[in-house]
Amino acid sequence: MTTVSAPTRSRRFSKKKEDDDSGVHARRWFTPYLLIAPGTLWLLIFFIIPLFSLGRLSLKSGGFSNYSTVISDNSTVIVRTFVYASIATLAAIIIGYPLAYVIATKGGRFKNMLLALVVLPFFVTYLVRTLSWKILLFDGGPVVNILHGLGVLNENQGILGSPFAVVAALTYNFLPFMVLPIYVSLEKMDRRLLEAAADLYSSPARAFRRVTLPLSLPGLFAGTLLTFIPAAGDFVNSELLGSERTVMIGNIIEKNFGKEFFRPELSALSFMLMAIILVGVIIYARLLGTEELA
């Protein structure tokens, strides 16, 4: 601050500049608002207004009964959606945490290369990536053949169309979103803290539990949100790899939106999905206690 105010003060002595000075001051005061204006405007026009109109639409012609109707009509799908998203998120943690840990702590000079490999699938379109799983999993395809050979699956059983295929693909598609934030939080952790823990009689397991894990919670939290939210709203995986048995909320919204554009029940369903996720996130944040850590 002193470096900024020093020239201002010296300029104040020359009368000619005085008006400019106050102008600069006023503009300076305005600058932050100027900078956030485009973003605010963008969000207002393309997010807040549609959201508001969607909310109004969801209450049209039936009021709040639209919500109870939509919930009772789709209860199985709603439960299924959150079960799938939860399993996919959990699987992503189980696969992603060790991966992030190894890259962050043992990656050495290969760190960036390994990270690039994690992100590499993003270079292929989401749609094509998911479609390619169809080739992988179709009846008579390599994966099914191997599982038949091993006796894991009966001769008349396939994978395509099963909940397993949908959840596995959800996990695969959102895994990088889990790995990257966990990697970041582990990477910035001071490695000497583990030496300190060992010095203070902690076994490696206890040091992980009491030091590494708590310090990586912000990353784990971010990764969970980045995986769970899109997974809960996804329809592509179920559409391409699932069947009637695996319909998710996203599929219902997507299918019906095309046909009946302004149906209040659909708006209610969308709003409900959003509300459940929001409440879930708040509970999750409370449980992890990451608010003060982040």
Next chain:
Amino acid sequence: MSTMNSSAPGAGSGYDPTTTVIEIDHVMKSFGDFTAVDDAHFSIAQGEFFSMLGPSGCGKTTTLRMIAGFEQPTSGAIRLDGVDVSRVPPNKRDVNTVFQQYALFPHMNVYDNVAFGPRSRKASKAEIAARVPELLEIVRLADFANRRPSQLSGGQQQRVALARALVNLPKALLLDEPLGALDLKLRHAMQFELKRIQREVGITFVYVTHDQEEALTMSDRIAVMSDGRVEQIGTPTEIYDSPASVFVAGFIGQANLWPGAVTSRTGESADITALGGASLSGRCHVDALRAGTDGVLMVRPERIMVTVDEATAAEQRVRGTVVDLTFQGPIVRLVLHAVDGTPIIANIDPDHDLPMLRPGDSVFASWSASAASVLPASPDQPLTATAVVDEG
């Protein structure tokens, strides 16, 4: 030692030179081609404040890390209370470390940081509830138990690190340049604080530093290290007054180091021709030094008297010419040139009856023979001008 000693700190046995706690037995450590520690061999006594002193890269931190268990010696053994712990992991060794940057757990408050060790060792809740506040009291942080490390100043963090290690009442406390991150004033205050705490708990301190003043102030004994080798081990007085090598003399304090030829060696003293042919003598404790070899005469600048009259000069004297006079507050620093041009540094205190001197004046520099040491010349320690006029 899986349970904590619940007796009050201060019940420690104090400095007992006859009881060995840590034994470094011909320890060698190399990383690839690089030898970090070369045949270190010494022991550290119960309750001793032991410092390892040397420039960066001398192997002092590696030695400390081997005692802690973070590194394994390539050869040799490290014994703790007589038991070889060379291959024992750090969590199973009864020593604790105060890390250079403290390495406090950022997600825990001060209390939980200090309680971390006892909880790892499954100490009872009652013990923890008694010991942790006690230690916080000792390091004067009782009011800060609920603060996070990020809410503390550097000096406070330092004391948390100290309490976190001492709460376990280890066989030895290992300190890796613990004051390095503090400013000068705080460092001085913490030196006394550390010494007070060490006396209070009576635990062996192994202290790594590159600051010779710190080592001299606090230590019972000092190991001076250079290039992976222990150059000398001794009390601060021994190290300062009777350095074993040119390196030690130059590293600890300021020293005049004059090269010369050793003419005779008898017992604890030796004669040397230096400073343009002057025949001088000094104490000598290095067995390898013989007549006919190259030697170095060492005299501390504060031991040199400067007189105009030869009659009032001390027994060991040479003629010199005043080159420079610098007032430095408590002392006047005088630079003379001997007849062959070798610089002689003398620190003169204000009580010394010094006549008005000007550059170019001819004077006598003199000292008593007991203030001089004759050291073997070291091929890897050439006496450059900067080594002679070392600022310490």
